[in-house]
Amino acid sequence: MFKWLFNKFKYLQVEQNLKRQNQSLQLLEAITLKICQSLNLEDILQTAVTEVRKFLRCDRLLVYRLWLDGTGSAVAESVDPKYLPILGQTFPSEVFPVEIHQHYCQGHIKAIGDIKQASISRCLIEFLQQFNVKAKLVVPILFQSKLWGLLIAHQCQKPRQWSTFEIELLQQLANRLSIAVSQAELVEALRLSEDRYALAMQASNDGLWDWDLKTDRVYFSPRWKALLGYGESEIGSSIEEWWNRLHPQAQAQIKAQMTEYLASQTRHDFSTQFISEHQIQHRDGTYRWVLVRGLPKRGSDGKIERIVGSLSDITGRKQAEHQLHLLESVVVNANDAVVITEAEPINEPGPRILYVNQAFSRMTGYSAEEVLGKTPRILQGPKTDRANCAKIRAALKAWQPVRAEFINYCKDGSEFWVELNIAPVADKTGWYTHWIAIQREITERKRAEDAFGQQTKREQLVAQIAQRIRRSLQLSDILNTTVTEVRQFLGCDRVLIYRLWTDGTGSAVTEAVAPCWQPILGRTFPAEVFPVEYRDLYKQGRTRAIANVETETITPCLVEFLHELQVKAKLVVSLMQGDALWGLLIAHHCTESRAWQPFEVDLLASLATQLAIAIQQAELYDRLQEANQELEHLAKLDSLTGVANRRRFDEYLDQIWLQMAGEHKLLSLVLCDIDCFKLYNDTYGHQAGDHCIQQVAKAISRAVERPTDLVARYGGEEFAVILTNTGVEGAVSVAEKIRAEVEALKIVHATSGIGEYVTLSLGVASTMPASTSSIAMLVALADEALYQAKKRGRNQVIVYSPPVRGCGNK
Numbered sequence: 060m061f062k063w064l065f066n067k068f069k070y071l072q073v074e075q076n077l078k079r080q081n082q083s084l085q086l087l088e089a090i091t092l093k094i095c096q097s098l099n100l101e102d103i104l105q106t107a108v109t110e111v112r113k114f115l116r117c118d119r120l121l122v123y124r125l126w127l128d129g130t131g132s133a134v135a136e137s138v139d140p141k142y143l144p145i146l147g148q149t150f151p152s153e154v155f156p157v158e159i160h161q162h163y164c165q166g167h168i169k170a171i172g173d174i175k176q177a178s179i180s181r182c183l184i185e186f187l188q189q190f191n192v193k194a195k196l197v198v199p200i201l202f203q204s205k206l207w208g209l210l211i212a213h214q215c216q217k218p219r220q221w222s223t224f225e226i227e228l229l230q231q232l233a234n235r236l237s238i239a240v241s242q243a244e245l246v247e248a249l250r251l252s253e254d255r256y257a258l259a260m261q262a263s264n265d266g267l268w269d270w271d272l273k274t275d276r277v278y279f280s281p282r283w284k285a286l287l288g289y290g291e292s293e294i295g296s297s298i299e300e301w302w303n304r305l306h307p308q309a310q311a312q313i314k315a316q317m318t319e320y321l322a323s324q325t326r327h328d329f330s331t332q333f334i335s336e337h338q339i340q341h342r343d344g345t346y347r348w349v350l351v352r353g354l355p356k357r358g359s360d361g362k363i364e365r366i367v368g369s370l371s372d373i374t375g376r377k378q379a380e381h382q383l384h385l386l387e388s389v390v391v392n393a394n395d396a397v398v399i400t401e402a403e404p405i406n407e408p409g410p411r412i413l414y415v416n417q418a419f420s421r422m423t424g425y426s427a428e429e430v431l432g433k434t435p436r437i438l439q440g441p442k443t444d445r446a447n448c449a450k451i452r453a454a455l456k457a458w459q460p461v462r463a464e465f466i467n468y469c470k471d472g473s474e475f476w477v478e479l480n481i482a483p484v485a486d487k488t489g490w491y492t493h494w495i496a497i498q499r500e501i502t503e504r505k506r507a508e509d510a511f512g513q514q515t516k517r518e519q520l521v522a523q524i525a526q527r528i529r530r531s532l533q534l535s536d537i538l539n540t541t542v543t544e545v546r547q548f549l550g551c552d553r554v555l556i557y558r559l560w561t562d563g564t565g566s567a568v569t570e571a572v573a574p575c576w577q578p579i580l581g582r583t584f585p586a587e588v589f590p591v592e593y594r595d596l597y598k599q600g601r602t603r604a605i606a607n608v609e610t611e612t613i614t615p616c617l618v619e620f621l622h623e624l625q626v627k628a629k630l631v632v633s634l635m636q637g638d639a640l641w642g643l644l645i646a647h648h649c650t651e652s653r654a655w656q657p658f659e660v661d662l663l664a665s666l667a668t669q670l671a672i673a674i675q676q677a678e679l680y681d682r683l684q685e686a687n688q689e690l691e692h693l694a695k696l697d698s699l700t701g702v703a704n705r706r707r708f709d710e711y712l713d714q715i716w717l718q719m720a721g722e723h724k725l726l727s728l729v730l731c732d733i734d735c736f737k738l739y740n741d742t743y744g745h746q747a748g749d750h751c752i753q754q755v756a757k758a759i760s761r762a763v764e765r766p767t768d769l770v771a772r773y774g775g776e777e778f779a780v781i782l783t784n785t786g787v788e789g790a791v792s793v794a795e796k797i798r799a800e801v802e803a804l805k806i807v808h809a810t811s812g813i814g815e816y817v818t819l820s821l822g823v824a825s826t827m828p829a830s831t832s833s834i835a836m837l838v839a840l841a842d843e844a845l846y847q848a849k850k851r852g853r854n855q856v857i858v859y860s861p862p863v864r865g866c867g868n869k
Contacts, residue, residue: 086114087231088706091694100243104135104236111232112137112212115225119190119213121145122236123155125206131155134208142215143190154186155209163199164206170196170226173218194219198229202240210236223745231698238690245683266370268353270298272321273364275600277301286349286372288342293522297668299661303514306338306346307507313337324355324363333366336373344511348377396422396498398435402483402491405455409434410494422477422500424470435496440468451481458483458491464501476502513658520548521665534677538569541666545646546571549659553624553647555579556670557589559640565589568642576649577624587616589643597633598640604630604660607652628653632663635671636678644670697772699749700756708771708779712834715767715783720828727790727825728841729780731759731797734818734853736776738810751806751817752776758800762793779841787825787858794821794856802854818854820845825858 090107097103104122112120121136129152136146163169171177172194174187187195194214200207210233212221266283270276276296284294287304294300305313313335320333333353338346353368396419400410412430420426423438430437439448444465454461460482466474477498484493524541538556546554555570563586570580605611606628608621621629628648634641644667646659695707703711712728719726733739733755740748752772759778760770773779780797782790798819806817822845826832844859851857 085705086110087228087235087698088694088704090232091235091690098242098246100239101135103239105137107232107236108135108137111228115212115228117212117219118142118215119192119211121211121213122200123209123211125155125160125208128152129155129157131208139215145190150186153182160206163197163209164201164204166199166201168196168198168226168230170221172220191215193217194221196221196226196229198226198233200233200236200240202237202244207237207240238686242683242686242690245679245686268301268368268370270353270366271364272366283370286370287339287347292525293342293518295521295525295665295668297665299664301339303661304340306340307503307510309337321355321363333368336377340511344508347372347374349373394418396477396500398496398498400435400494400496402493405452409436413493419498422469422475422498423467429470438467440466440472440474442466442474443468451479454481455483455494467498475500476505510658513656516548517658517662517665520544520662521669524666525669534673535569537673537677538670539571541644541670542569542571545663545666546573548662549646551646551653552576552649553626553645555645555647556634557643557645559589559594559642562586563589563591565642573649579624584620587614588620589617590614594640597631597643598635598638600633600635602630602632602660602664604655606654609652625649627651628655630655630660630663632660632667634667634674636674641671641674697756700753700772702756702760702778703769703771705771705774708769708773708781711769711771712781715769715781716828716834719783722784723827724784725786725825725827726837727782727785727787727823728837729782729790729794729797730773730822730838730841730845731778731780731794731819732821732845732849733776734813734820734849735808735811738812739808739817742808742810748776754804754806755801755817755819758804759797762796762800768793785825787823790823790825791856791858794823797821798854798856813853820848820853821856822846822848823856823858 090103090110108120108122119136119138119142121133121138123131124134125131130149131152131154132149133145133147136144138144138146171179174184174192174194190213192213192215194217196212198210200210210229212225212229266286267280268283269278275298277298277300278296279294279300281291284291287294302310302314316335317333320331324331333351335351336348337351339349341347350371350373351368352371353366355363356365356367358364397414397416398412398419399414400412403410411432412435415425415427415430419430423430425437447463447465451461451463460480462478462480464476464478467477468474478501480497480499482495483491484495485491523544524537542554542556546552553570553572553576555567555572557565558568559565564583565586565588566583567579567581570578572578572580605613608618608626608628613621624647626647626649628651630646632644634644644663646655646663695703695710697704715726733751736748736751739751743751755776756770756772756778759780763770763780763782765783767783768785769781771779771781780793782793785793798821801819802816804817807815808817809815811818822841822843824837824840824844826837826840840859844857847859848855848857
C-alpha cells in the first residue's frame with residue numbers, strides 16, 4: 060500500500076511538472092506573439108514582467124535598463140503590493156559596477172538563493188535590503204552583443220532556491236526581449252527624420268534652415284519652402300537645393316561669402332551672425348529677395364558642425380528700392396539701349412537712325428557715328444526671327460506700339476537676345492514724327508529660362524522618383540524605374556547602377572540600354588575595373604564627367620572595359636550609404652563623344668541622393684522583415700529540441716485534418732513518451748535530462764522522413780508525430796522505426812526498471828477524417844494506446860484503430 064502511495068505521489072509530481080512546463084511554453088509563445096503584434100517596446104516589457112511574475116510567483120520582476128554613463132533605471136516592473144515599487148527610478152553606477160558588465164555580456168546568469176550568504180559586496184547587500192530582497196535571479200538582455208539591460212526576479216518574503224526550470228524560463232524570456240529591443244531600434248530608425256525640431260519649425264513665421272556641415276544635408280522647414288512657392292515634398296535636403304535657386308549672377312558671391320564666414324569663425328568662445336541679402340528663385344520662375352541670417356552650432360570639440368538660421372522675404376522692400384534706382388537711372392542715363400528713328404519709310408530700306416545712347420554702343424559695339432543715318436536692320440542676321448520682323452512691320456504700318464524678343468548681332472558678329480519695345484511719337488497736331496525703341500539685352504534671362512526649363516524637368520523627374528520611393532519598399536522596382544526614366548531624359552545609350560562588393564568586384568544590378576547596344580545586366584567585373592584609389596575618391600563625393608574616353612586620363616583596364624562596351628563618353632556619381640560607397644550611378648553615351656551639361660550632372664547627383672534614401676529605407680525594411688520572420692520561426696519551434704512546438708502541432712493538425720477529409724485519405728497520429736523519465740532526471744540531473752530529450756527528438760526526426768509529416772514536442776518528455784495519407788500498418792512501421800532509433804541511441808538509464816537504456820512507449824491511432832470523427836477523438840485514441848503501451852510493460856508500440864468502412868490501410 061505504501062509503495063502504491065509513493066508511486067502515486069511520484070506520478071502526480073511528474074504530472075504537475077509537465078503541466079508547469081506546458082504553461083511556461085504557452086506563456087513564452089504568448090509573449091513572442093505580443094512582440095510580433097506590437098511595435099511598442101514599453102508595452103511588450105510590461106506585459107512580459109507582469110505575466111511571468113504571476114507564473115513564477117515571485118515578489119518582483121523588473122527590467123533594468125543600463126545607460127551609457129553606467130547608471131540604470133527600472134523601465135518595467137511587476138511587484139507584489141506589499142513591497143515598495145521602483146519603476147522609473149534611476150540608480151547610480153555603483154549599484155552595478157562596470158567591472159561586472161563583461162560577465163553578463165558573455166551570457167552568464169546570477170542566481171542567489173540567500174543574499175546574506177552570497178559572495179556579493181556589502182554595498183549591494185545594503186541596496187537590496189532597502190527593498191526587502193532576500194533572493195534574486197539576474198539574466199542579461201543582450202543587443203548586438205552588448206549588454207542592453209538585465210531581467211531581474213526578486214523574492215522578498217524569504218530566501219528562495221531558484222530551480223533550473225525557472226532559470227531557463229527567464230533566459231528564454233530575455234532572448235525574446237532582445238528581439239523586441241532590436242525591433243524597436245529598427246522602427247525608431249525609420250521615424251528619426253520625423254522628430255527634428257518639429258515644435259520650433261512650426262512656431263516660426265520665417266523659413267528656418269539647418270545645415271549639417273558634415274553630411275552637407277540641409278533641413279528646410281515647411282515655411283521656408285512655402286516662401287518659394289513649394290509644397291512640403293517638392294524640395295529635397297541637399298544644399299544644392301539652395302545654391303541652384305540663387306540668382307545666377309549671385310551664386311559665386313554668396314558661396315564665397317559663406318566660405319569666408321566659416322573661415323572667420325575660428326574662436327571657439329565667440330560666434331558672429333551670418334547675414335546676407337540676395338535673390339532666390341521662386342517656383343513661378345521669378346526671383347525673390349530674401350534676408351538670410353545664420354548662427355553656428357559647435358560640437359564638443361568646439362568646431363562648427365551645423366549652421367541654423369532663418370530666411371525672410373524682403374522682396375517688397377527691395378522692389379521699392381529698385382524702383383527708385385530705375386527712376387534715377389532713367390533721368391540720368393538709361394541702362395537699356397535707346398534708339399530714335401524717323402517715322403518713315405516703313406518698307407525698305409526702313410527708317411533712318413537719328414539717335415542712340417551709350418548703352419546701345421556698349422550692347423552692340425557700334426559707336427553712334429557708325430550707325431547714324433542707317434537703318435536698325437543692320438543688327439539683324441541669320442538667326443533673327445523673320446516672323447517677329449513681319450510682326451514689327453505690321454505694327455509700324457498701323458502706328459501701333461509693339462513688343463518682340465529675338466536675336467540681334469553685334470558689330471563683331473556675336474549674337475545676343477534683346478527685348479525690343481517700339482512706340483510711335485506724335486507732335487502737337489497728332490502727326491507721327493518718330494519711333495522710340497528701347498532694347499534690353501535678355502541673353503542671360505534666355506539662358507536662365509533654358510536652364511530653368513531643364514531644371515524643372517529635372518525636378519519633376521527627381522520628384523517622381525522620390526514619390527515612388529515613398530510609395531514602395533521594393534528596391535529593385537525603384538532602381539529599374541530610375542535607370543529607365545533617366546536614360547529617356549538624358550537621351551543617352553545606357554544608364555546602369557553598378558553595385559560594389561566587399562571583395563573589390565562589382566556587378567551591374569540594374570540597367571536600361573538602347574536595343575542596339577550590348578546589355579551588361581547581371582555581369583560581375585573584376586576589381587581592376589574600379590581600383591581602390593578610385594573608390595576612395597568616390598567616397599568623398601566625387602562626380603566624374605568624361606566627354607571622350609580616348610582623351611581622358613584613365614586606367615588601361617578601364618579603357619579596355621569601355622572599348623568592349625563601345626562607350627565614347629560617360630558620367631558617374633557615387634551612391635553612398637553613410638560613410639560607405641554602396642555603388643555607382645552611371646550614364647554611357649556610345650554613339651559619339653558628349654560634353655555633359657551641368658544640369659545633367661546635377662540631375663544624377665540629385666537622383667543619387669534619392670536612391671541613397673531608397674537603399675537605406677529598403678535595407679531597414681529588410682532587416683525588420685528578417686526580425687519578424689525570426690520571431691515567427693521561434694513562435695512555432697520548441698526552444699530545447701528544435702522540432703515543432705505544441706502550438707505548431709495544433710495548427711498543423713487542424714490544417715491537415717481538413718486536407719485529408721477533402722481528399723478522403725487516412726490520417727495517423729503517434730504519441731511517444733520517454734519511459735521512466737522522471738527517474739532519469741532524478742538520477743542524472745536536469746541538464747542531462749534536457750540533453751536526453753534533444754537526442755530523442757533527433758532520433759524521432761530521423762525516423763520520420765516525409766516532408767508532409769510533422770514531429771512535435773507534445774509536452775515535457777512526450778512527443779507527437781502526424782503521419783499524412785497513412786493507415787495503421789504504415790503508422791506502426793514508422794512507430795517501430797522510431798522506437799528502434801531511440802533504443803539504438805543507447806542512452807544509459809540505470810534506474811529505468813525496463814532495461815539499461817532509455818526507451819520509448821508509443822501509442823498509434825488512425826482514422827479517416829469525416830463528420831463522424833474529430834481531432835479530439837484521434838488524440839484521445841492515440842493517448843489511450845500510449846497508456847496501454849505503458850501499462851503492458853513500456854518500450855513497445857500499441858495500436859488503437861477504429862474500423863474504417865470502404866477503405867483499406869496504406
